[in-house]
Amino acid sequence: MSRIGKKPVQIPAGVTVTVNGTNVHVKGSKGELERSFSELLEIVVEGEEILVKRVDDSKESNAQQGLTRTLIHNMVIGVSEGFEKKLELAGVGYRAALKGKDLELSLGYSHPVPYAASEGITFEVPDNTHITVKGISKERVGQVAAEIRAKRPPEPYKGKGIHYEGEHIRRKLGKAAK
Structure with missing residues (x-):
């Protein structure tokens, strides 16, 4: 089980996150970033948090979950702080x-x-x-x-x-x- 992948990503004030299927678009005071992720994962925005959920329990989706969560977290930090x-x-x-x-x-x-x-x-x-x-x-x-x-x-x-x-x-x- 991916321990990092389960942690939600906090969205700071002034940052907007839009999820369109597997594409994530993050916009903040420093700029905006967009990235496409794996089909094995479901990315959900709930209030001020982003959750990365696995579609199935395969080994590959488990590996992708932690990576995807970290990449999204880096996008959020990048557009807010740099x-x-x-x-x-x-x-x-x-x-x-x-x-x-x-x-x-x-x-x-x-x-x-x-x-x-x-x-x-x-x-x-x-x-x-x-x-x-x-x-x-x-x-x-x-x-x-x-x-x-x-x-x-x-x-x-x-x-x-x-x-x-x-x-x-x-x-x-x-x-x-x-």
Whole structure:
């Protein structure tokens, strides 16, 4: 039995949820999101709660119930509060700057590395070694942060590269270990 799937999703004030069959449309102060879900589930709005119910007791519907409930919860949180990921640049000469809405990164290459902001994503650069990725879709914010990190992932010898704020980078000793 899915324990997470049974929990109702609370709808905060200012958020409207409409369910049309398997499509869920969530609208709030930050924007609106829409997503289609599995036919094995029934999504019901009762007062200020959203319930995800299984049509049958199959193993697949049990697995889908928890996932669907979590995705709907993330949609509700996204349109009301939004999501953000923070990145840090570590290394001599590693810098980030905003060019309009897009991001321009200096990562030790012979050229600057541009990163275009996709729809629904905004960047903040409080100083030249920190980047904040913001948006209403948790999935998209995480994907964009991972793509930026992949431009120069942290290396284990000196710790240079782009890493998430608070991420621990496992260090190696290198030649001194002999």
